[in-house]
Amino acid sequence: MHTVSLRERWTAFAESRGGRIAIRTVRYAFTLAVLGYLFSKLREVGWREIWTTLPVNPLFYLFGLLVYISIPLTDVITYGKTWGHSLWFGMPAFIKKRIYNQDVLGYSGEVYFAGWAQKQLRLPLSNILRTVRDINILSSLASTLIAIALISLFLGIGHVRLTDLFDRKALMGALVAAGVLVLLIPVAIRFRRYLFAMPRRLALTVFAIQCARLLLGQALRIGQWTVAMPDVPLQVWFSLAAASLILSRIPIVPSQDLIFLGIGVEMSSMLGVSEAGMFSMLAVSSAVDKLLNLVLFSYYSVRGTGAKTP
Numbered sequence: 674m675h676t677v678s679l680r681e682r683w684t685a686f687a688e689s690r691g692g693r694i695a696i697r698t699v700r701y702a703f704t705l706a707v708l709g710y711l712f713s714k715l716r717e718v719g720w721r722e723i724w725t726t727l728p729v730n731p732l733f734y735l736f737g738l739l740v741y742i743s744i745p746l747t748d749v750i751t752y753g754k755t756w757g758h759s760l761w762f763g764m765p766a767f768i769k770k771r772i773y774n775q776d777v778l779g780y781s782g783e784v785y786f787a788g789w790a791q792k793q794l795r796l797p798l799s800n801i802l803r804t805v806r807d808i809n810i811l812s813s814l815a816s817t818l819i820a821i822a823l824i825s826l827f828l829g830i831g832h833v834r835l836t837d838l839f840d841r842k843a844l845m846g847a848l849v850a851a852g853v854l855v856l857l858i859p860v861a862i863r864f865r866r867y868l869f870a871m872p873r874r875l876a877l878t879v880f881a882i883q884c885a886r887l888l889l890g891q892a893l894r895i896g897q898w899t900v901a902m903p904d905v906p907l908q909v910w911f912s913l914a915a916a917s918l919i920l921s922r923i924p925i926v927p928s929q930d931l932i933f934l935g936i937g938v939e940m941s942s943m944l945g946v947s948e949a950g951m952f953s954m955l956a957v958s959s960a961v962d963k964l965l966n967l968v969l970f971s972y973y974s975v976r977g978t979g980a981k982t983p
Contacts, residue, residue, distance in 0.1 A: 739893050741962060749767055751882055755879065758794060787801050787802060808879060808883075820915055820918035916933070930962055937955045
């Protein structure tokens with residue numbers, strides 16, 4: 674006797690008239706909820722303060738735009754290389770993936786993308802989930818290594834001490850976590866076939882692409898901050914870049930750019946930077962980023978995120 678699986682039940686429901694209406698309703702409701710969330714975040718930034726302190730150098734906005742597209746552009750390249758497909762048609766989906774991760778919840782973009790990829794590429798869901806997992810592992814490893822390099826750089830310069838950034842309890846917790854991570858490395862290597870499925874050569878290629886993206890992205894951010902506040906020493910921006918990378922590795926944290934704004938303002942006094950200038954620069958950057966999210970999410974939700982060409 675054949676037992677109906679949960680997947681078969683879901684497929685039957687999704688293909689029924691009532692199921693299609695229910696799924697469409699949930700999708701539209703979720704879209705409206707995200708749009709409402711983005712509107713509320715735009716209000717939190719504070720338009721009056723932004724309007725009176727807008728950076729005037731066009732390079733500031735150009736660098737910000739390049740930073741914005743660097744993540745979806747890298748995703749197009751890495752996922753396309755992994756699956757052997759040209760995924761340029763899916764750029765809208767990768768942009769929405771970025772928006773979900775940044776302004777809804779960490780890794781919610783991966784969930785959205787897995788559903789999109791299964792529908793558009795007709796790949797097995799298990800294959801998609803393995804690829805998403807492996808690429809995220811490589812991205813996390815790349816960002817962690819670059820963050821450590823940046824921290825080492827500005828600590829070596831002597832501009833900021835670890836005790837200036839963390840109290841003793843937090844510092845001890847971070848050191849313990851680092852020690853546990855070191856101890857887990859041999860375990861991860863021993864069981865890598867169960868934890869990581871990507872072939873070594875491909876993994877090295879994807880890792881190199883992720884490192885290049887992160888280095889270019891941080892260089893663009895530092896360039897953006899420099900043109901906004903040209904009198905600030907470069908080591909200050911290396912400190913801020915390291916803080917940005919550390920924050921990006923904390924999972925399931927929505928609106929990281931607003932949290933980063935607060936961190937930047939808090940760090941400004943110990944870095945010898947004007948709090949008003951730091952707030953103005955990061956607030957404008959956050960507002961422009963959220964405005965792009967709002968416009969692109971609205972546009973692609975109405976137009977669609979691209980279908981595979983025959």
